[in-house]
Structure formats: C-alpha cells, structure tokens
Amino acid sequence: MTTSLLAAPPATPLAAGEAPTLEAFGLDPWWLILAKAVLIFVFLMLMVLFEIWFERRFMARMQNRLGPNRVGPLGLLQPIADGLKLPLKEDLVPRGVDRPVFILAPALATMPAFLAFAIIPFGPTVSVFGHQTPLQLADLPVAVLFVLAMSSLGVYGIVLGGWASASPYSLLGGLRSSAQVISYEIGMGLSFVAVFLFAGSLSTSEIVASQERIWYAVVLFPSFVIYAITMVGEVNRIPFDLPEGEGELVGGFHTEYSSLKFGMFMLAEYVNMTTVSALAVTLFLGGWRAPWPISLVDGANAGWWPVLWFMIKLLLTISFFIWLRATLPRVRYDQLMKLGWKVLIPGALAWIMVVATIRVLRNEGISTQQVFFAVAIVLGIYIVASYLWDAVRGNRRDAEEQEATAAERAGAGDSTGGDPMAGGYPVPPLDAPHYHGRNSTSKEVNRA
C-alpha cells in the first residue's frame, strides 16, 4: 500500500481536456481573462458574506443559541445589512496618526488577500463559448511561492496599521503580528516543501494533477498538520488571534479603525480565510478532484462537476476554522513563538529530510519498508532524547528555583517582629521582605 502511495510519479501528463498543465495557460482571449478575474473577485466577496453568516449560525449552534435569523431567509442577508451599515459609520481618524500609512494599511491588508486567489484551480479544462480553458485565472511555475509572497505582504497591512494608529493597544497588536509572522510563516513555507518534492512542481495545477491517485494530506500527513496549524496563524484567528486579542488589546491593530477602513480589515481576514482554505484544498486535499468513492464514477472529474467538489472541500475546511474558534482559548504570543520555532520549524525540517531521503533511496532501488523502519528508529531515538533533555533541564531549573525560594524565605525570616505598638497605635506587622526594602523588585517575591 505505502509503496504504491509513494510511487506517485511527479506530474503525470494527462489527456487534454482533463487536467490542465502549465502549457494550457496564457492562451485565453482577453475577455475570458477579464471575466475570470471579475468572477474570482465576485466569488470572494460572496464567500465573505456567506462565511460571516455561516460562522455566526454554525457557532451559535455549538453555543446553544440561534444566531442571526431575522434579515432574509435564515438570516442570510444579515452580512449584507452589516456590510451596508459599516461604511455608513463615521470614519474617525484620530489626531496624531501617521495619516498616509494609516489610510494605506487597510488596502495593503486587503489587496494581497484577493491577489493570492488567482492561482487557485477551481476545476479542469472546460469549454466556455467554444474556448477550451482551465478553471483557473493564472498559473506560474512558482505559483505557491506567489501565495506565500502575497500573504507576507498582507501582514504589512496589519503591522503598519498598528504602528500608524498612535495607540498603545494598536502598537502592541502590530508588534505581536510581526512576532507572529516570523514564527509561523517559515513553518508554513517548509510544510509546502514536501509537497513540492512529491509533485515535482510549484505550479498549483500540476500539484492537483499529481494528486490523482492519493491526496497529499494522507501521504504527507505531518506536512498537512503543520500547514493546518500555520494557516490558522496566517489568518489571525483563534487560537492565534494575538494581533487582535480582544480581551487584552481591545481590538489590537484595528482598535483605532472605524467605518470602511475597519471593514477592509475584516474583509481581508475573511478573504484570507478563504484563500488559505483553498490552498489547503489544492495542496493537500486533492484540489478539485472528487473524493474517493465518487471519483470511481465516470466523468466525476470532468466538466463543471469538480467545482462542486472543490466547494465542498473548501466549506469543510472553513468549518474547521469555525469549530476551532468555538472551542479553543487564545495562546500567549511567546507560546506561539515557542511552538513555531521549537516544534513546527524543526519538525518540518526533519520531515523534509525524511521525505527527501525516501525519494532518493527509492530512486536507488531500496524498498520503502526498509527505509521506514530505519526512519522510525531514528525518530524514536530523537523523541526519547529530546524528552529526556527537557526533563533533565526542567528538573534542574526547578531545583534552582527552589533554592532561590528557600534563600529568599530565609532572608525574609529575620525581618518579622518589631514592636507593633511603636507609633502608639497597634499596627499589624507587615512582615513580607519587600516591605523592608530587602527585595526592591516584587517580581522575585512573586516567584517565591
């Protein structure tokens, strides 16, 4: 089984009219390109409206309440009503802000989110008014890198918006955002590498084509897990919504934003959610290809049907975001950085090594089972070693702290007592050490 899984040849050329390859792009007439671009924009806007409604209703179910159900059937028009209301609010620009940056930031956050969607394949080649064209606006030999580039650009909107707002909450939100982006984006990039190794291409259409036999979410499960974690960080949602952190930073980077500018940040967040979900579908969940039992049916992967499979997968991925939001609390940003740097990045690197090694060894003719066996041993040793390392270090640290505490206590002991009646009135003794200036910082006392 595993042998056949791993034996998927990179980028099998497929019959024309089915899965498009890179050569199929760039041949569309101008009106078709324009129509596709407009359609993607409209699709994303509609998805945002739908996601807002879906999130509120779905989460309400989980929370034992109804959610919006007054505007339109099932409350479907609620996001439109909200979307109309928001731009009509007063647009406040606080005094002291860095005006150009303050105004530019929301646009900077929103535009890349839309752009990234250009390379997402919705389906195979179809016929539109007699033109054979893939259901995808554009494809590049480095399409996935383009997505990474766009998502990195989007973070500038948040960082600059927080920085330009002239408010401590926003500043901290922007600061956190930059701390966050360096922690998860590397892990995210690394999680793609294994996919590239298997697909032999960075072009999204070819990555989808190479998943004809089995999804990469199965073959490259660790990569998929890493991506699933980092994509939540990418869109600043719970449990990684640190730049906003309502409980702590009020609104974080968008505290000072109102009206349309605030709306654009919200738009960016939801478009981003669609984008990273679509990317998860494309890279790991077989793209527009029908899931297994349906894929056996003739014609399930031809014509317009794949759009349906794509949409189902996309919605399931989005539901995953909503489910997380309803369940998890928010992590602290140092914990997120720890997760990124100490777990995700080393894990992704190790996994890439494994994948690359397997591929090279298989090219040399060594069976996959042998390889797996060897890898399992090495991984086992690594895990045990790291566990022991942490345990030993943890013990040592505990012992040190205890010593420090004991020393502090001993120092505190002699400062008690004194004459409670000294001032003529009975005053209860305040015998904690810092009341006597023994420890100037109360930080140390806290640890005691």
Add this chain to the structure above:
Amino acid sequence: MGTERTVAVGIGAEELATADMTLNIGPQHPSTHGVLRLRLTLDGERISRAEPIIGYMHRGAEKLFEVRDYRQIIVLANRHDWLSAFSSELGVVVAVERMLGMEIPERAVWARTLLAELNRVLNHLMFLGSYPLEIGAITPVFYAFRERETLQRVMEEASGGRMHYMFNRVGGLKEDLPAGWLDRARAAVREVRSRMSDIEWIIRGNEIFRARTRGVGVLSPEAVLQYGVSGPVARAAGVDFDLRRDEPYLAYGELFGPGRPGRVVRRTEGDCYARFECLLDQVYVSLDLADACLDRLADLPPGPINVRLPKVLKAPEGHTYAWTENPLGINGYFLVSRGEKTPYRMKLRSASYNNIQVLSELLPGNLVADMIAILGSMFFVVGDIDK
C-alpha cells in the same frame, strides 16, 4: 528603562528601546468587567509596575447606610456585589439580628442557607464563563449562562428577583417558599450538576488553557495573609480558611464536618489555574450543600419563616461584627448603633476590595497577556470594590 513616557505615539524603534510605556487598562476595557482601571508601566509587553486605581463606581454605600433604616439597608447591601446579592443581604440581616438577639425560625435558617448556596453557584458560574472568555474561549460562557438561567428561574420563583432578590428580612425571609418549589429546585440542582461537565471538559483539560494559566500569577500564602485576600482566591493559594466551616453561621455548622456534604475546596499552587479549579470544585460542593438543605427543608414541620417585627425597628445601642463567607470571599459588616432606627455607622468589608489590592504585587514581571489571565482569575466585581 530610562525616562518614562506616556503613550508611545508612533515613535521610532530607537526610542521604543529606551522608553517605558504607560498603558491604562480601563476604566473602559473589555477585561476589567466594569470600571476598574489599572495603570501599567510596560517594558515591551512586560509589566514593570501595576497600580489599580479604583473608585470610578463609588456609590457611597456606607454613608447611605447611615441614613436608611434596617429594611432599606438591605436594598443597598445587595447592590454593591451584584453577583452575590443574596449573600450580601444575609450579612446585614445577620448583623442586625445579632444586635437584637433575635432567634430566627429554623425553616428560615435552612431556606437562607439553601438560597445562599444557590446564589454562590450563580456567582461562580458567571466567572467560570467569563474567565475562559477573557482568555479567548467564547463557548463556555454560553454554557454557564444556560446553567445560570436554570437556577435563576427557581430563584425568581421564590423571591421575585433575578439578581437583586430582596428576599431577606430581619428575622427571616420575606415570605414562605412557593408550594412545590422544593421539587423544582431539586430538579434544577440536578440538571445543573449533570451539565457542569460540559463546562468542565471544554476548559479544564484544555492544553492551551493550562499553558495560559499554570504557574501564572502565583499568589503566595504570605501575600494572602498580608493583604487580607479571602475566598476561593485565598484557598487556591493554600490558605485553609472558610467561614462556613471555621465560624459557622446559619445552618453551616450542621453541614460541614466529617461525613457531611460540606467540604472546603483548597489548592496549594496559588496560580490562575488553581483559582479556576477552586471555583469549579466549589460549584459541586455548593450543589451538594443545596441538596442537603433541600432534604432538610422537606423534613421540617410547617412553621413560620420570619418573625413579626415592630413598626419601627431599632437596634439597641452597641456594636457587633458579622462576617459571612460570600462567594467571592469574606464580607464583613461592622454595625455600630446608638439605638436609633438607622445605624450610627455600618462599615462594609467587601471581598473584592481586599482581593484586588494584591494585584500591584501580582502583576509586575508578567506579560500583558498574562495580566488578563491574572485579572480574570482574581474574581472580582467592580461594585464590590468601589462600594
């Protein structure tokens, strides 16, 4: 760490590196539930100094006590801590009854104990929902409110109020419990107990929640004693003190002890997680106590639930101190009377006021994100601080 700077306004990086930033959390901040204000001095996101600034909601409760008669005082007393209204009423009437040397009917004693415990559950549920909310988990609060609703319904049926019950009177309760109420209360208690696991499972074992609260904001027993911290916050730090057991009032003497439902929940870690756990476990204890009270009430022979009072109620000259184990900690009422129909002075010692003082000790050295975890775990009501 050189000069101090108020609100770092779009300043450059080299200035950021040297200046401390002063951040005002509140009085309008989502996590201060109310109008508590904290002046923090930040070094990056690390807090170097914290100062709670209180009084934005001062309503002069103590001064008003002096110009209200003993019936009217109950109205004021149940408002400063709006989440434990019944327990606060109780402190006042216990003090006055003690001054009068009044013996109250047994049914009233047990009914008060029952309602006080239900009120404790209501209070704790509120914090069990709002604390995860502050850390970012939005679902538990809805579960908590579902349970609150169940209990509030029976409380409302008995007293007519959902928050400010006004059910205590000097000498007993306002009126007898409605017919069949005991069974409905028992059903409500059973329902809440069976669904508490929803809240417990979604949050208690959550890795992120643990990581956010374990070892964060550790309160030492010494600090607890120094600052007069009380209630679940103190017991989470290992201070074994609960008035219900140590200086019983109402019927608690019969409820606490070996082989009885009452037990004092205690932790030794003193961190945010321990405080949360204390609160959670206290809910179960209170539900057990409520069940015991219900059993007892069902067995009691019919009889009066209050004492007939004179038209003008005057406490004799003298003074007394009554303290009760309120949901949030110890509430004390020092009543001085000169034989008038109003008290000469009534000093109110509220739990949140003392509990919040320790923040200036607890916060420095922590991150802003931890500040929220600590603040939320101190379980305070702003009205109870400002009085």
